[in-house]
Amino acid sequence: MGLRPGQKAADAMALAPDLVTADHDPEADRAALEALSDWCVRFSPAVALDGTDGLFLDITGTDHLWGGEAAMMADLLARLARWGVPARAAIADTPGAAWALARFGPRFGEAGEIAPPAGQRDRLADLPVAALRLDATATAQLPRLGLFRIEQILGLPRAQLAKRFGLNLTLRLDQALGAAGEALVYRRPASPWFDRLAFAEPISAPDDLARVVGDVTALICKRLEAEGQGARRFEVVFHRLDGKGMAVRAGLARPGRDAARLTRLMIPKLDVIDPGFGIEVVTVFAADVEPLSAVQARLDAEAGAGLDETLAPLVDRLINRLGEDRVWRADPYESHVPERSVIRRAPLAAPSGQTWDPERPRPVRLFKRPEPITAMAKLPDDPPVQFQWRGRSHRVRRAEGPERIGQEWWRGDFDDTGPGRIRDYYRVEDEAGGRFWIFRQGLFGTGDEPKWWLHGLFG
Known part of the structure; x- marks a missing residue:
């Protein structure tokens, strides 16, 4: 029609009077x-x-x-x-x-x-x-x-x-x-762990979708088993006749290749799949692939299963229902600042080998941010004899401390409740038997009035 990109709209309309334009x-x-x-x-x-x-x-x-x-x-x-x-x-x-x-x-x-x-x-x-x-x-x-x-x-x-x-x-x-290579940025990282099923006639019934999930995961798991591999992430994509693709995903706490187990995790998620006029192709991807050898410690596999193996199905169900970011395990981390001495790891990840110092007990429940309290002490550097937290007064019966924790000067953070100032921690017990981890932030005689905070609760 004589049209080209960048041409003026008036010139284009002159060549094609019936031209439809849009912003x-x-x-x-x-x-x-x-x-x-x-x-x-x-x-x-x-x-x-x-x-x-x-x-x-x-x-x-x-x-x-x-x-x-x-x-x-x-x-x-x-x-x-x-x-x-x-x-x-x-x-x-x-x-x-x-x-x-x-x-x-x-x-x-x-x-x-x-x-x-x-x-x-x-x-x-x-x-x-x-x-x-x-x-x-x-x-x-x-x-x-x-x-x-x-x-x-x-x-x-x-x-x-x-x-x-x-x-x-x-x-x-x-x-x-072909004398020089060219790197392409793929929308989906290229992975050899891919398989597909195509159907002569489109499917749409829920029972058919559930059966197809088992069939397509069996294909990829068979390949993984043949090469001694296992994967942590699986994705099944349903491709409709209109070109739209809808995915269901399953994650495992440990590498695996059990198609029946993956099917049980994915079937509850099929209610979000709208088949429209029908599904013609189903693809499956496996990610986070790692070597996985088949090991049986005893003839009685059930009795010989370790704690991690018996927990894995439960952890997998929790992860797929609640989300991967909501199921985790706390592990020690090298930092003397309390809120930085814990990091999140996968529930069944290998232990890091680090432990907390037994000479410095830490509370079972550590608050995400310290909460302010009002405290009274006999002397400026003494532990409190009474404090008020969340509108309730607590009289201290026993106290142990202080444990002084200073700033991590190389980080340069100096917020009011952060580790940018000196803290004196005390482990205290009130008359009702409750045990608390409190600290005084700041030093007397420096022009900055010390403040008291509650940081955690002991069991």
């Missing part, structure tokens, strides 16, 4: 392209965005599922055409060659082209220099010098090309021909 929405365009890339995961687990209107798919090892590269590309383009998404595609040994053939291929009337293995040099020779993905300056200068086609550049000395147009020209040329 440009880059964020919506980006979201749509990302949604399309997520849909393309049914063809390849490695999909990368290309600018604002393109996608790279690494189909190495996946084209045989469609009966070859040509059948795979035809299926992809046919699905896009049914949704009203015009597209061109090309398959080549390198991303650069595929990009050039898809956008500047000689057979522009056809939707797709396949370059034979190691044959991209001949296919690229007749293409314009813009097919090399050069910057705007080089794309404009090369034709002024009479260099219109890539074949003309191939015959020139590389040193002079680099000196005149920069290293980017030779780099793009090498990337297109």
Whole structure:
């Protein structure tokens, strides 16, 4: 129709009076392209965005599922055409060659082209220099010098090309021909631990979805077992006829490959899956893959199971119901500041080997932030004889301390309740038998009135 990107709207309307225009929405365009890339995961687990209107798919090892590269590309383009998404595609040994053939291929009337293995040099020779993905300056200068086609550049000395147009020209040329590598940023990290199931007829019944979860997890677990591996994260994605993908995920406290156990964790989450007009493809991913050997300590496996093995199913259920960030174990950490001496670890992670100092008892419950209290002491440096916390008065019967904890000067934090000032801690017991961990912050005679805080409770 004679239209081109960047053309004035008035000129475009003159060429196409029936042209429908709309405000440009880059964020919506980006979201749509990302949604399309997520849909393309049914063809390849490695999909990368290309600018604002393109996608790279690494189909190495996946084209045989469609009966070859040509059948795979035809299926992809046919699905896009049914949704009203015009597209061109090309398959080549390198991303650069595929990009050039898809956008500047000689057979522009056809939707797709396949370059034979190691044959991209001949296919690229007749293409314009813009097919090399050069910057705007080089794309404009090369034709002024009479260099219109890539074949003309191939015959020139590389040193002079680099000196005149920069290293980017030779780099793009090498990337297109396969002489230099090119790193793509995939939407989903490329992982070999991927499998899929395709159905002759779409499915939508809840029982069918539950059965498919067991079938697809069995596929990936069989591969993991064959290679002596286990995984901590599994994701099953249901791909609908309209292209939308919906995922259910399961996490394990320890690496595993038990398909029945994974199925039990995922089935309760299927109520969020809306099959629409039907599910045609289901894919599964495994992440955090680690070596896992099958070990049986005794003939009676049930009696020989360790504590961690018996706790693992319970921890897995808690993690998948409550969330991974809500199930954790407290471990010691090397810091004398109380609130920094504990870190969160996975519930069944290997012990760090560190322990708290038994000569310095710490409360069973340590508050996230110390709470202010009002305290009375006989002498300035004595433990309190009475304090008031949360509107209730406590008379101290026994006290032990002080334990002085100073600032970590290298951190440079000096907030009111932080460790930026001197603290004198006391372990006190009131008349009712309650035991508290309180401290006085600040020193007398320094011009800063000391304050009392409650930091934790002993059991």
